[in-house]
Amino acid sequence: MFTVEPSIVSYRKATTIIDKSYDPDNDPLDTYQWSVVKDGWQTVWSYTGGASTPPNIASYGVGSYVLTLKVRDNRGLWSGAYSQTVKVMNHPPVANFIMPAEIYRDDAVAIENLTPNPDEDGDNVMFTWNAKYRGANYFVGNSSSQKLTVQNLINLYGFTPKQVVDNLWELHLTATDGSLSSTAARSFRVLNHAPAAAIQGPDTANQFDTIQYFSADLDADTADQGTLRYFWQVTDSSGQIKSYTTPNITMIFSETGTYRLEHWAIDQIGIKSNIASLDINVFPNLAPTMILNRPAGTVANPTILDAELQGDPLIEWTYSDPENDAQEKYRLEFFTKDSILAKSVENSDLTGWVRQYQVPNLTFERFEYFTVYGRAYSKLSWSEPSNEKTFIIDNPPQPGFTLMTDTGRNAAVVPIYRTDKLTIQGTASDPDIPSGDSISYSYYLKPFGGSEGLAGSQSTFTKQFSTNGTFILRQVVTDSLGLSRELMQTITVANRIPVANITYPASSSQTVPTVTNTLTPVIKWGYQDEDGDEQQRYKVRVINLTTGAVTAQSGEQASSVQEWKVPAAVLTENQKYAVEVEVYDGFSWSGISPRKYFMVNLLTVQGGVRHTAEWNTNRQTYNMKKSGTAESPRGYSVFWAGESFVLRADTTGMPDSVEVSMTGGYHILLTPSDSSRTVWNGELYNSSFERLPDGPVTFTFTAKNAFSTKMDTVTVTIQGNWQDYFQSHRIK
Incomplete structure (x- = not known):
């Protein structure tokens, strides 16, 4: 025998089987024989062997099971069969919910689902919601937390709003575990809200x-x-x-x-x-109010309008209405000084926000008084006349002036000078002068970088400038009503730069420079200045024409002296130089002067007239006979007629030639002794010399080069004739 707990069990749970078999003789039981039969025909488990119990019956699924056991003792005796029945079940879900009994079409009704989930067997439950109306079902949803909105049913299934307002509605819930199911239903009524008017x-x-x-x-x-x-x-x-x-x-x-x-x-x-x-x-409706704001002038102090910049007036006003009614129309009336209506304007205001009116230009006469009044219209009512405003439209004066010097220069076009007398002549005009207007003048002068000051208040005046520079002349012309215009003109007072012209050296030719015989020549120049300014400074440059380099320069010297001495040890003999000079008058430097050219050439010549060796011996012999001394009575400079003259010139400055001329028209070119050309030699003889009379004979030595000519004279004495002696001497 055995027990089974529980005898009715869920297919998801387990059974417990306990063996209760025994032998009355207490003989051991050695064989158990089990059988488990489902639904009366299907043996799902059987066993023969030692002590054992069947497995969990619920594991074989839903059904009715008969469990049968027979046992045998060790003596081979079998017991009778013992059976029990076990029922394995699937429990269906239990559908249940609650909801309001009355709802409105737009209500999103939250339904309280009371269905156990999972169910008794532990199965998950699925839900289907349907609304039932007049025998027909309408699907609502599958949510476990379903909401119901009648308006959705109207939208989905074509109900009319009026049709759904009824008390014949049901909501059905079907709960299923996939095999078994159950259904719950609740009745509800759909209501309608009455509208609320306001x-x-x-x-x-x-x-x-x-x-x-x-x-x-x-x-x-x-x-x-x-x-x-x-x-x-x-x-x-x-x-x-x-x-x-x-x-x-x-x-x-x-x-x-x-x-x-x-x-x-x-x-x-x-x-x-x-x-x-x-x-x-x-x-009752009240009339509006208009207050004129612009122009701001009164009869005692009218607004002056600039005819060029403003033209005819812009009328502006403030509008108000006790009931805040919009402006519909406005009217403006303009009167002359004699209270004669000059112009009337009436315009509609479609926006209600017009607060200004621009009088077309050239509507009113210039230089005349006008007074304006306004009225506003709204809701069939005109306002009372506004406050009055007075204005004058004034043509501004037109500035103008001319700037001419006593030398005929137009300062508005060309620079002028400090020596000029400038006449500033006003040419301003005003169209209102025939109507009684007048204009006054003010002139202001401002130097560049300086402050402006009053220069004159007459229409025309004369001025002479004492300084150079750029000046701005500003003319301001003002009419009798205070309108003004101004005109500016730049005036340039120029400095006429000084001029320097070199007077020494005098040559303007590079090929034929002035030749100076000193290495420290004095450069001189002339100075001119049309403004009468004195020389304040100077600069001199001496330029080597071969190299183009500056050989000597004075630097900037503050002096009115118009000469400068070249310092020693800077010039080279026989080198050509250019000279430039600049001068400063206290305002401007001159341009560089035209170049002048010079060269240092220390050309010198020293002549000598000598005897031939034989004639000198004769002279000394003669003297010894006469006086017992070699040099008396005939000195070395005493010659006999018929002698040859031995000539010698000592030179510097590398002359190109040395020529000797002798009294009587005799000439000879000497020959240099070497390339240094410092010693030149020659001998002069002519047969006619035998007839030279006693007395002095002058020899002129002339040395020349491309740059200079120098001369030297030597005088000797002719005394006696060579034929007085037994021999004559001449060097061939």
């Missing part, structure tokens, strides 16, 4: 006001809000009634008194709202 708009107004009144109706059924039908009934102050079927109405209060508005709405179900009412008190 009027939005003021309860007071002024006569002629136009005011819009709005329906402020609400319907808790949002689907009905856009389909409401509107109804209005208006009773005016005289008792006349008018009806309207628009959402809003516009009221024009043409009369004073009390107006009554009544309003209601009907939704698409046909339900009528409450009747909203509003009593409106309409008061």
